[in-house]
Amino acid sequence: MKLRFAYKGREKEIIIDVIYSDRSTLGLEVSRNGKVKLRAPKQATDQVLQKFARQKEAWIIEKYLMMEEKQKAQMERELPDYVKYPELEQVYRKKAKEQVGQRAAYFAGQMGVSYEKLSIGAAKTRWGSCSGRGNLNFHWKLILMPPQVLDYVVVHELAHRKEMNHSPAFWAEVEKTLPDYKIWQKWLKTYGHTV
Secondary structure, eight states: OEEEEEETTEEEEEEEEEEEESOSSOEEEEOTTSOEEEEEETTOOHHHHHHHHHHTHHHHHHHHHHHHHHHHHHHHSOOOHHHHSTTHHHHHHHHHHHHHHHHHHHHHHHHTOOOSOEEEEOOSSOSEEEOTTOOEEEEGGGGGSOHHHHHHHHHHHHHTTTOSSOSHHHHHHHHHHOTTHHHHHHHHHHHGGGO
16 A cells, blocks of 8 residues: 655655454554554455554654664764775784784783784684684774773683683683773673674
């Protein structure tokens, strides 16, 4: 079903998907992608559906405009510079190797641990890892985050040089070096994927 609605000084044709089922009432919804759905009893006539939609015109327009604005905002959201300019990733990786290397050396000395090789990569599911041999791996995007987040990930991986698990003893090692680590752990879980 198509209806013409006037809003913002212009007319807009909105397609309303009618979904018939064994229900006794009429119901409207606007999905996240801006689709308007009218749920109706099987026996409802076009005339009844048109009348109902017209009665709910203000509600449909309000919800539709909200969805339209959300979609527009998502499309306009600033893309990270490394997406716009892919060559920047190599620059960031080089910077990450240097910066993460400095922080790892600093915290290793503080924690009384050593490590073998330090690598910078782009793992899909981890910000850092520590192998049984003492090789450390870190995601290059860590340098685009607050420095405390980078420190937290470095200390987390170095703590595995003492405890290769996530036991209370492991977290005690992390906390000994970074008493406020939970703040940065939470930041990483909440915002890490947006970087």
